[in-house]
Amino acid sequence: MATKRYTFRLYSTKTQENKLLEARRYHAYLYNACIAHRNFEWKANKKTVTYLEQQNCLPAFKKDWVDFAYLHSQALQATVKRVDLAYNSFFQGLRGKPKFKLVRNYSGWTYPALSGWKVNSDGLHGTVTLNDLGITLRMRGQAKSWGVPTTLTIVYKPSQKQWFASFTVDVPTAETKSGAHSGLRYESIVAFDLGTETALTLYDGERFEELSNPRFTQKSETLVKQASKALRRKRAPNRTKKVKASRRWKKNRKLVSQLQRKVSNQRKDWQHKVTSEIASRYDIGVTEQLNTKAMTRKAKKGSKCKKQKAGLNKSILSVGFGAINTMIAYKIEQKGGVTLMLPTKKIKPSQRCPHCGAVHKEWAELSNRHHVCTDCGFEVPRDRGSVMVMYNVALNQQPGLGTSLVDCRCPSSTDSTKKRKHTGSMKQLGQMKRQKSCSLVDGNPVRLATG
Numbered sequence: 001m002a003t004k005r006y007t008f009r010l011y012s013t014k015t016q017e018n019k020l021l022e023a024r025r026y027h028a029y030l031y032n033a034c035i036a037h038r039n040f041e042w043k044a045n046k047k048t049v050t051y052l053e054q055q056n057c058l059p060a061f062k063k064d065w066v067d068f069a070y071l072h073s074q075a076l077q078a079t080v081k082r083v084d085l086a087y088n089s090f091f092q093g094l095r096g097k098p099k100f101k102l103v104r105n106y107s108g109w110t111y112p113a114l115s116g117w118k119v120n121s122d123g124l125h126g127t128v129t130l131n132d133l134g135i136t137l138r139m140r141g142q143a144k145s146w147g148v149p150t151t152l153t154i155v156y157k158p159s160q161k162q163w164f165a166s167f168t169v170d171v172p173t174a175e176t177k178s179g180a181h182s183g184l185r186y187e188s189i190v191a192f193d194l195g196t197e198t199a200l201t202l203y204d205g206e207r208f209e210e211l212s213n214p215r216f217t218q219k220s221e222t223l224v225k226q227a228s229k230a231l232r233r234k235r236a237p238n239r240t241k242k243v244k245a246s247r248r249w250k251k252n253r254k255l256v257s258q259l260q261r262k263v264s265n266q267r268k269d270w271q272h273k274v275t276s277e278i279a280s281r282y283d284i285g286v287t288e289q290l291n292t293k294a295m296t297r298k299a300k301k302g303s304k305c306k307k308q309k310a311g312l313n314k315s316i317l318s319v320g321f322g323a324i325n326t327m328i329a330y331k332i333e334q335k336g337g338v339t340l341m342l343p344t345k346k347i348k349p350s351q352r353c354p355h356c357g358a359v360h361k362e363w364a365e366l367s368n369r370h371h372v373c374t375d376c377g378f379e380v381p382r383d384r385g386s387v388m389v390m391y392n393v394a395l396n397q398q399p400g401l402g403t404s405l406v407d408c409r410c411p412s413s414t415d416s417t418k419k420r421k422h423t424g425s426m427k428q429l430g431q432m433k434r435q436k437s438c439s440l441v442d443g444n445p446v447r448l449a450t451g
């Protein structure tokens with residue numbers, strides 16, 4: 001059983017949308033009220049308010065603020081939980097202190113369990129009913145595999161003025177065909193790497209396949225550039241000078257965001273098409289662990305190749321480096337295959353000669369497009385060389401690397417090697433029962449924000 005997230009676009013009538021906007025407003029109020037509560041308690045009593053304390057305030061809160069009473073209680077709890085999650089990651093130093101949120105930018109709310117909503121869909125379009133608002137919305141979208149929907153999050157995107165329903169769905173998965181380190185099926189193994197000249201290089205032991213960077217991103221990019229240039233020439237809003245945005249500026253900004261959205265949609269579409277096609281052909285994928293963040297870091301100050309690095313960053317980001325890698329990985333796994341993430345530092349695919357295994361430090365230079373081995377005379381283009389090395393390593397036939405996969409502790413992407421700091425999750429909601437006694441400290445400080 002795997003948990004997947006699928007998002008559908010919602011279509012509402014005017015009255016339905018007003019109801020949705022109202023519910024969103026109340027959830028935003030509650031979110032801000034919870035933050036105010038925590039701020040107040042900390043300033044006044046140096047006390048850290050817990051999730052449970054805030055959750056226990058909810059029934060009394062609803063009694064005082066009757067407007068809230070019709071909203072689903074678990075959805076309200078989930079909003080309180082959002083504050084708790086934000087504070088938890090703040091306490092762990094993962095993010096800044098939670099701030100009040102503008103109602104007009106507030107994203108939405110969550111139904112953390114099965115009650116309060118009902119979905120009528122088999123993965124393609126359908127409807128969703130929100131009991132607390134008393135509305136049934138049409139939705140459009142397609143899920144690749146469908147199962148039992150477990151939670152629902154209603155999302156509003158203010159810039160697009162669009163509503164979405166995001167479900168987590170329990171989907172039955174295929175059994176893994178082979179273990180991570182045993183019984184590799186050689187005939188359907190592919191090594192893939194992300195290059196800069198070619199977006200993606202694949203090698204399956206016999207032939208190479210090279211996918212080039214899609215042209216449309218560059219094409220749309222010029223359009224975005226033109227539109228943003230025009231935007232800069234219009235009167236932008238300025239709060240300190242009390243200047244309002246001109247109508248032309250607003251119109252132009254809308255155009256810019258539309259174009260940007262189009263580019264990102266095109267990119268996503270291309271990535272999904274390409275990766276699905278690859279994943280459908282192979283059972284085992286081999287790639288290296290990439291650190292895109294480090295790769296796209298700005299050039300060092302005073303560095304000569306500043307422009308070059310900026311251009312490289314752009315081409316890395318335009319393909320969506322990390323995304324495409326993980327997409328192939330999860331899509332192969334989804335159909336029961338396995339993806340091996342080779343440790344880059346240990347194997348050095350881009351510096352190693354696929355033929356004799358000698359490591360050439362000078363190959364690491366990105367300007368070095370064509371590699372000629374000084375030890376054995378083997379010639380190979382840079383991107384092809386590294387996929388060959390990875391392919392060989394996966395089959396345990398790479399010269400110069402005596403280690404087998406097990407020895408070099410090669411993690412498959414299914415292993416939970418990434419240790420994330422745990423900040424809790426919505427799942428806890430169902431497990432925590434509300435305590436009977438409801439204590440309001442200092443006469444309802446929750447009122448502070450809404451009052």
Ligand SMILES: [Zn+2]
Nearest residue numbers: 353356373376
């Ligand atoms: Zn060599």
